[in-house]
Amino acid sequence: MLSLKEVDLSRCSKITDAGIKHLLSIPALEKLSISETGVTADGVALLASLTNLLVLDLGGLPVTDSALGSLQVLTKLEHLDLWGSEVSNGGVLHLKQLPKLKNLNLAWTGVTELPYLSSLVCLNMSNCTILSLFEGNYHKAQLEKLIMHGAKITDAYEVFQYVETNMLSFLDISNCSLDSFCFLPSMEAMTHLNLGDSSLVDNSVEHIAYIGANLRYLNLCNTRVSSEGIGALAGLVPNLETILLAGTLVDDTAVLYISMMPSLKVVDLSRTNVKGGLIHQEDNVLNEVPSFSALQNLSHLEKLDLEEIRIKDTALCPLANLGRLSYLSLRTDSLTDACLYLASCVPKLVHFSARDALLTNAGIELFVPPPELEVLDLRGCWLLTKDGLLSFCQKHPQIKVNHELVTTHDKENSRYLSPPPDIMSSQPPKRKQEKLSLPIIKPDESFLDQRLKYNRDELLSMRFSSASVSTSNPQGNLI
Structure with missing residues (x-):
């Protein structure tokens, strides 16, 4: 199989270091996934001879700093997955020798500080304790995608200080230990924002409104946001296609504000105080209409989640007009x-x-x-x-x-x-x-x-x- 370029052995627990020796006979290999196998750090070090590798998934393996150092000869590497490994702050310094590395996954590791990596575009540090990123260089990291789900962040300023935030288009800080979201207004290119399970409250929603022009995806599930907070976004998110509000404090008034987001395709109001009851809608004169009738303004709406809310049959009548x-x-x-x-x-x-x-x-x-x-x-x-x-x-x-x-x-x-x-x-x-x-x-x-x-x-x-x-x-x- 001298022309074989891609091998995926993920979750094959019987694959060990002995199996890695057979892979070394395929010099043309470009993509290799051995996550959650029986390979040890010694087996990982053997991969250094596969110099044509572009993608390497070592997720869930006991990769040590020494084993990672052996891989710095893989100068063509663009994607490296190290989630759940034993790599530390010292080990990630070896990544500076990978000039083409674009995607890096360090989730569930002990890494707290990451050096400046000039080619990095996507970084995943979910469930890590993050002290600083890319410190020690005059240039800021040109990240486009940053995932920090469940991360412990002691100082948001230190984390984003060396990131070119106006380049970020994808940010996941769901379930993070953040109390302030003042850093959001600088992220003007943001299209995908996940703040679910965070401490976000109504007063912080105005920071989202500043970057609303390009937003297409917004997840606020299980936050303390109410209808008043959603009102701060009305008319300021013209391109928003998905809004997820499950488990929030919103009620029927929020439906009226949501109807002012013309591009919406997906709306999730599960486990909220929405009931589909009557709301006041001012249209020259004050009228009381069923709240879901306001959704008729959303001509692109394709998906609607209304699970675990106290809603009656008659409240659903306006949905028949959603073409x-x-x-x-x-x-x-x-x-x-x-x-x-x-x-x-x-x-x-x-x-x-x-x-x-x-x-x-x-x-x-x-x-x-x-x-x-x-x-x-x-x-x-x-x-x-x-x-x-x-x-x-x-x-x-x-x-x-x-x-x-x-x-x-x-x-x-x-x-x-x-x-x-x-x-x-x-x-x-x-x-x-x-x-x-x-x-x-x-x-x-x-x-x-x-x-x-x-x-x-x-x-x-x-x-x-x-x-x-x-x-x-x-x-x-x-x-």
């Missing part, structure tokens, strides 16, 4: 069969999740899936029975259904049931005719679903009783 929405995720026990009707009205829906909802066999029987639906996630919908789910799967074999009782999987572009399909009818369902004849469940704001009056044990006791059989009232609602 490009393809992914909708809901998870709450306050939703009923009516949410299925609303899902059927979203024309481009591909993935629909209604986990833990109070759905019944009657509701799933009457459900008319959108024409492009591929995945239906009904996990936790414990009122559904196996027979009801199997019946739906038979009618709609093109849809992958996720539920504890029934699973489907792909096989040669078709959907099959588990248990095997021999339990199904030999006649294929005539889906087109059935779809036209199915009655429609329309939500009625004046209707109160009676299931909401009972707890889980009471509903379970009535599950197979004759009293639980669904009928239709004159308005078309299930009772």
Whole structure:
């Protein structure tokens, strides 16, 4: 195999130093990954003879300072992965001998200080204690991507002092020990910013607003940001495509501010105080409208996460007007069969999740899936029975259904049931005719679903009783 250029042996625990000796017979090798194997520091040192290497992944190996010193002859190296190694501050000095090194991963190591590396573009120091970066040179590092997830940073000024911050376009400081974010306004080229699980509060959001012009991705999950903080970004992030607010303090007012971010494609409001209720919207006169109606301004919205929030069926009605929405995720026990009707009205829906909802066999029987639906996630919908789910799967074999009782999987572009399909009818369902004849469940704001009056044990006791059989009232609602 003298022409072999790429070998990936990651997580092959039986590969040892003896195996490395065989690799040395392939001088043309350019990409090698031996992360999480049985190779020791001695085996790593042997790689010095592979002088054509461009990419080397040694993640999870006990690479020592001495072994790393042996690799400084690999002058063509562009990507080096050393996460979880035994390399120290002294060992990383050897990296100065790698003139083409662009990507370096030192996550989960004891490195606290990094020398100036002129060619470095991407640096990962996640879960490290960082004292300083690139100190001791008149030039600043031209980093474009910096990842410091879970890092302990004692002084943010020392960390960024020798970084050309106006070149940074990707910054991940999620779960970091930072109390101040005053360094953000200098990062004018920022497109991807992850501040999730940090101590960020509303007063600090103004620092993000300064660099909002180029932002495309913003993660504020599990921070202490409220709707007031999101209001500071309204109108200042014209290119933002993704905003993640799961686990924050935002409420329905934030939805109005989010609607002023015209390029949004992905919105996550899971585990927030959003309920889809009425908000005041001033449009010459003061009006009260459902908060989700404001999302109709987002003509590019494709993915919406609303898991673990107390939302009712009627609050979802405005979502039917989101013409490009393809992914909708809901998870709450306050939703009923009516949410299925609303899902059927979203024309481009591909993935629909209604986990833990109070759905019944009657509701799933009457459900008319959108024409492009591929995945239906009904996990936790414990009122559904196996027979009801199997019946739906038979009618709609093109849809992958996720539920504890029934699973489907792909096989040669078709959907099959588990248990095997021999339990199904030999006649294929005539889906087109059935779809036209199915009655429609329309939500009625004046209707109160009676299931909401009972707890889980009471509903379970009535599950197979004759009293639980669904009928239709004159308005078309299930009772």
